[in-house]
Structures are given as C-alpha cells and as structure tokens.
Ligand code: NAD
C-alpha cells in the first residue's frame with residue numbers, strides 16, 4: 001500500500017457524510033494520502049475518488065482492514081455509525097454507535113496513538129468521552145488531540161442569523177458553546193457585531209436560538225427516514241478538518257473554531273469553569289496550534305439569556321458525559 005507523508009483516515013468513508021467529506025478533503029494539498037475505511041463499499045468509493053487529479057493518493061480499506069488503514073496516520077476523522085430517523089434523539093443512537101466508536105478508538109490506540117481524532121458520530125456529547133477513555137486505558141491519551149466536531153452548529157448559527165438579519169454576513173463565525181444536541185447547543189449570538197441581538201425582539205431571539213439548537217431535527221424530518229444532515233455536515237467537517245491541518249502542518253496561526261473537547265486540553269484556562277460546573281468536556285472556541293489544541297479561548301461575558309441556556313446545557317451534558325465515560329470504565 002502506498003503511504004504518503006500526511007495520512008488522513010476517514011472511518012465510515014462510504015456513508016452519507018463520508019463520501020462528500022472525502023471529496024472535499026481530496027481537494028486539499030495538505031493531505032498526501034487519504035485512506036478510506038468502511039465496512040462496506042470503501043474500495044469502490046476510493047477507486048472513484050482516486051481519479052481526481054489532486055495531490056493525494058486514495059486507498060480503500062474494507063471490513064477487516066482497519067489496522068492497515070490507520071497505521072501511522074496523522075489524523076483520523078470518524079463519521080461512522082448510524083444516523084437518526086424521525087422521532088429519535090441523538091442519545092437513541094448510543095446503543096449502536098458507542099460500540100462502533102469504541103472499536104475505532106481501539107484502532108487509533110493500536111495503530112496511530114499520536115493522531116488527531118475528529119469525532120463526528122453521534123451522540124457527540126458521549127462519543128468523545130468514549131474515545132478519550134479508550135485512549136486513557138492504552139496510556140496514549142492527549143487531550144489536545146481529540147475533538148468533537150460541532151462545527152455544523154456554528155455553520156447553522158451563521159446562516160440562520162444571516163437569514164434573520166442580512167447585515168450579518170453568512171460567512172461570519174458564531175461561537176457556539178456547550179455540546180452537540182438540542183438544549184446543550186448554546187449559540188452566543190450576543191457576540192455578533194452591529195448590535196445584532198439588540199435588533200431582535202425577545203421572540204425573534206428565542207426562535208433563532210431554538211432553530212440553531214434543533215436544526216438537525218429539521219433535516220431529519222425533511223429526509224423522512226433517509227437519514228440526517230450529510231452535505232452540510234461534510235462542509236462543516238471539511239472546514240474543521242482543514243483548520244486542524246492548517247495549524248498542525250500548514251504553519252497557520254490564529255485559527256479558531258468552536259469544538260467539544262476534554263477541558264484538560266487547556267487546564268489553566270478552564271480550571272475555574274470546571275470547578276464551577278463539574279464538567280470535564282465542553283464545546284468552546286479553541287485556537288489550534290502545531291500540537292492540536294493550542295488554547296481554549298475563555299468564555300466571553302454572556303447575556304442573561306445565554307447564562308440561562310448554559311445552566312440548562314450543563315445539566316444535560318453531565319448525564320451525556322457520564323454515560324459515555326461509564327460505557328468504557330464499567331465494561332473493562
Ligand atoms: P450513514 O449511515 O450514511 O454512514 C455511516 C457509514 O458508517 C456507513 O457507510 C457504514 O457502513 C459505516 N460504518 C458503520 N460501522 C462502521 C465501522 N465499525 N467502521 C467503519 N465504518 C462503519 O450515516 P451518516 O449520515 O454518514 O452519519 C454518520 C454519523 O454522523 C451518525 O452517527 C450521525 O448521527 C452523525 N452526524 C453527526 C453530525 C455532527 O454534527 N457531529 C452531523 C450529522 C451526522
């Protein structure tokens with residue numbers, strides 16, 4: 001198998017997210033080898049993508065070939081697992097996806113223990129603790145290198161804010177803290193410029209916030225049993241992955257995205273928050289550096305409305321985090 005200088009593995013590469021995400025990442029010159037792993041159809045997707053005339057070599061790896069796909073990888077992106085159907089919560093996916101993510105984390109620990117791990121599979125609030133606990137068990141956990149990809153919340157927040165008031169450019173970055181499910185998603189719209197929040201009525205602000213928190217449901221309902229967000233997620237996943245790569249190998253500084261991380265990634269910056277909330281994981285703005293998380297950006301001053309949202313989020317996050325952590329610690 002051809003091995004390049006920077007190998008990026010996509011686990012679940014033949015899926016609804018995996019295919020467009022692979023296509024977007026095939027366009028990056030930062031990647032020299034794109035390894036596509038899936039339990040079905042990975043060789044077919046790889047053969048198709050491999051004809052695109054960009055720098056990276058593409059290889060496909062089926063069911064029993066996780067180890068060869070991951071060997072020595074720099075970054076592993078995980079959109080493997082089942083998506084929601086109407087009426088389901090993300091937590092309902094735990095039963096199936098927890099085991100899938102655990103096995104992939106075992107693969108990372110064995111084959112590429114120093115890799116950045118970008119977790120897309122839901123429920124992200126619990127699957128990220130699963131990955132971290134597996135890596136801890138193998139003695140290879142680096143909190144600066146495990147990320148829950150919650151970028152789609154920020155993408156939605158920008159787009160929906162623009163739809164509400166076109167003075168906010170659709171490309172503006174919105175900080176979204178908390179987690180990645182319903183009321184754990186806390187968009188900090190008060191940070192937007194031009195007195196954006198001040199221009200909204202209380203009802204408009206509540207409606208916009210609700211739409212950002214439950215944007216995933218809109219897609220699940222519209223797809224009517226055929227899955228959840230895939231194309232917008234691929235866009236968000238590529239944006240996040242490229243930011244990590246640009247900082248870790250591209251030498252870029254100052255790149256910031258909101259992402260769900262273990263707060264030990266920047267213990268000094270988060271000590272007070274951790275003591276106050278009891279949370280070990282939280283989505284917050286993170287600045288990337290050569291080793292992954294460079295720093296966790298301190299929370300800005302929240303409005304009273306956002307403070308209320310945060311209190312609700314913290315309660316639910318605790319349950320989600322405990323569930324993910326216990327899945328590994330209680331079963332070992
Ligand atoms: P999908 O069913 O279309 O694709 C999932 C792929 O994973 C399939 O190709 C499947 O064969 C593969 N797979 C299953 N088990 C595997 C294993 N053990 N190893 C490797 N591959 C395996 O689903 P999708 O729409 O691409 O969604 C994937 C996941 O991403 C879901 O859990 C979904 O809820 C989640 N998601 C997260 C976000 C987010 O913002 N973080 C957004 C959208 C979807």
Ligand code: LMR
Pocket residue numbers: 083084090122152215216217219220228229
């Ligand atoms: C999303 O936010 O679109 C994803 O988490 C998928 C889902 O289940 O809603």
